Amino acid sequence: MSLPSKVSIICPQCGNSFDTTIWLSVNATATPDLRESLMAGKLNILKCPACGCIFEPDSELVYHDVERRFMIRYLENPTDKLNAPSVEPDSYAGGFPDSYALRIVDTRNKLVEKIKIFEDGLDDRVIEAIKLYYLYGTKKIGWVDENSIFYLETLKDDDELVFLVREGELDPDKIKVPYANYQSVTDEIAQVIRLAEIPGWVVIDRMFAEHLLRRAGILPSGAGE
């Protein structure tokens, strides 16, 4: 079930107060139109009826794909609220089967990226590792932060993964990585961790991948301590 909430919102620009509906949880399987809206960057984006300014209200969102068995919580300040989800997903209140992937993200772009990764049948831990390989290999690690590099899509015909990389103020570049590299990084990581799902809600980000690759002793040259 997707869960709407009627709320009274104050416009951050003009201070006008208005009533609206915000989605606290999206079940992508039951309500694919909400998924579309999220992927198009429209879900929970409000327009003030008085001044016309467009903004994202302070809220959190739980995204649930029942078929592909993953849930993602979008929280802007995850360290403040790492306890139980405030929106208890219906029918899973008793706990999740181990095969569920449970992720926490702190930006909308990361939420959309995770959805793409899981929908394409990929492992986000491997994707984060590939980003590090690329950034260390090209010596861009110091100036491409983790909000400037994202998985975009898989080109089935060419067997390539496509990433968007933004350097500074430049327009983003598309970087293509052969699918064979994805498989070899998967094999390397599998030697360090069992590639089963990690139980519980976790953040899989650059820091996670740094830790993983250091532990494996395979962080590319040029890495920090």
Ligand SMILES: [Zn+2]
């Ligand atoms: Zn306004």
